[in-house]
Amino acid sequence: MSLMSLTAVELGKKIKTGEVSVREAAKASLAAIAAREEAVHSFVTVVPEEAVLARAVEVQRLIDEGALTGPLAGVPVAIKDNMCTRGLLTTCSSRILGNFVPPYTAEAVLNLEKAGAVIVGKANMDEFAMGSTTETSWFGVTRNPWNTEHVPGGSSGGSCAAVAAEECSYALGSDTGGSIRQPSSFCGVTGIKPTYGTVSRYGLIAYGSSLDQIGPIAKDVTDCAAILEAIASHDAKDSTSVKREDYDFTAALVDDVKGMKIGIPRDYFGKGLDGEVKDAILRAAAVLEEKGAVLEEFDLSLVEYAIPAYYVIASAEASSNLARFDGVKYAYRSEEFEGLHQMYKKTRSEGFGEEVKRRIMLGSFVLSSGYYDAYYLKALRTKALIKQAFDKAFARYDLILGPAAPTTAPRLGESLSDPIKMYLGDIYTISVNLAGLPGISVPCGTDSKGLPIGMQLIGDCFQEKKLFRAAYAYEQTRAYEHCPLAKKGVSEDE
């Protein structure tokens, strides 16, 4: 059995006791990557073996000296390729950043490094995190390790696939409209999008600044709590970063949901929801009820307005955030051009993919003079109303329970032909970003095709601990399902 089939915390324990060396863990990860990348393609960049092993030696020394004592010390990790890593290619899966090597490291990644993480690679994603399938990457699609004819979801598809394929122990993703929770659901892993402001965005290449949030992706809830504990911090370099008092998320891992009030929004179980997904979610809800949680159906309302509001706000911010990629300062510049204007035009036309261009144009349109009030301002008002609807719900419930996505992973190539349909796939995740709330996706079974289904739990702002408690309690009732690809094992040298 590969070391990569362990959870991050299990592997961390073995490293701490000396049963496994950091080098062995790193080698196991690299071996799995070597064996499975061809089938899955989770990574844009795999860190060269010498560099990984050098880092492993350094971390081992710090562990031996007693300087590193945390649960993640020495554990191999994949970082989504939209987080800056000093000296290591960071592309956002875009041609326009195809040769970009950042001069600094994102705060969340620095925090992980302080916790002794060994980075093995940069995970593939939808270009600039725009997409739900990881098919818009300039570097090629990532496949779902459960069935490589299917997408892993997105935009953190590479991160989720790498964890599910057991190419690394855990990963960091980012979530702007569901980009951690939806691919976690599709890949049968656990992923949490924390409350906006919990993890510093410094060094996260922005898509929709007011919605982006970095979060953990791992095999189970315990890992996610430990990872969030490591990456969450108040960062003076991020003005939207929040100073919290409750960073001890692992303290919430208690198998007890007695008396917890869970709201089930009827709006999340209506038209468009796949029957098998619906049944699996309701069965999971019933499990929590059996354990003592109090379930109640309610109407969340406004759900149908979340998607248009999101695509207006996120695209508007993206159109401005992505303006800096112009060929002047770094990364891709068109080879041939006449003058500045054409340099801009050709660089950006060649450098960005279709979906990114679509959103830049949409965003530029909704911000243009004469349309600003009708689109952007209206979307901001809708966002405020959605937040109010959640506030009302959380006055009654500790948590909201529903699906993470309306279906299981679609087949490759099915989604991109119909962007509106693809956007509709974000219906259960998007309002959580608009309201700045934390949300977690936990595996709760597979459909008849053998594709994973994820249950989503949504908490009020800063109530990650409630999420962890309920998710942990649910998880105690079922074993982690390894995907077929991971079960095949890897022939290892050591």
Place this chain on the structure above:
Amino acid sequence: MSKQYETVIGLEVHVELATKTKIFCSCSTRFGGEPNTHTCPVCTGMPGSLPVLNKQVVEYAVAVGLATNCTITQNCKFDRKNYFYPDNPQNYQISQLYLPICRNGHVDIETAEGPKSIGIHEIHMEEDAGKLIHDEWDDCTLVDFNRSGVPLIEIVSEPDMRSAEEVIAYLDKLRLIIQYLGASDCKLQEGSMRADVNLSVREAGTEKFGTRTEMKNLNSFKAIARAIEGERERQIAILEDGGQVIQETRRWDDNKECSYAMRSKEDAQDYRYFPEPDLVPVVISDEWLAEIKSRQPELRDEKRLRYKEEYGIPEYDIDILTSEKKLADIFEETIALGCKPKEVSNWLMVETMRLLKEADMDASDLSFSPKNLAALIGLVEQGKINRTVAKEVFEVLFREDMDPVSYVEEKGLIMVQDEDALRSTIEEIVKNNPQSVEDYRSGKKKAMGFLVGQTMKAMKGKADPALVNKILAEILG
């Protein structure tokens, strides 16, 4: 020209704030430096970098707002102004559109027709751009981001000015207020204060404003005056010919004394402003506002009143001494060291002004310390050097700010007070100049001056002129 026209002018004034670090990162704002050395991921627009607001920028902006009678927006926000240009690393500028920090203010100026109030529409905070340098040799353009992110405030006036004189009075008033606050050095030539002139003309007596143009690239008060006159004439000529003024931005060429159209309203960019999502609203609490208020220094108008009461110096002196904060500071600090106000004022009004003019410098460039000026005044009062020597010492002091006491000792400039030594020198001179002695005795009193001069020359200027006169009078009878 048969009709009478009225010129209507409003100004947009950009002022670079005197913070040590940039508006959204901790890079130095120091002028100069090798290109791209005062830079970091934030001010070069690196992917993933985020802005953090410099609190001092808010304090300066509020201070200027308070001093110009504005209402302070206690809950203000930043917005993004989107446009592509290579000196702008993010291709958007963080500025304020919807909720600027100060609104509805005014400053009072003196005009030929008496006092006048010029309205201030708003003051907002924003970041400066980098600098493009065209390399003729390689035929390429390079960009230096040292200036990128230097904090600016933009002060937007109401269209309340009617002449170049009023514009200059308004700008001078703003300059003095801001310099007194220490918020900026406000140098037009160096670009730390930049003014864009919005100008239209209308027939005298009409209510409706004419179509305005915006004039850029005005680097001195003189250029502003010339540009206003030029643009007024250009617009009147168009109207007199039955034409219509086009709303456009024009660039003033001060060498050729004419302006060129840069872009018309039709090609005006849509800046697609929206609230900056990377910054939180700036909340200026009552306490913070009170704190900034309590730190407001004495401004020029208050200083003038106080100088009159406290020092009893002439109005004319007061005007000049308070015309630059630096001058007023030196004046007050030198007095605080025990010197007589009138004496200090004389040094500043006469010698300092003369040397500034000769060196083509501004009073804000003065580098000598009040301590050394006070020491020099002390030397004169104690009779250790005479005024002629003192003026020469002051010239050195003006340039090098040395300690005048050790300087006069080292250079042997201390006055000879030994009457016997002086008497023998004078006797010698009288002996060698019989003609002058005769002239004097025959009534040509001017000859006395020649003998005094000869004595001073022999004494290398170190003689007390009063003593020389006394001894000479005795000898000549």
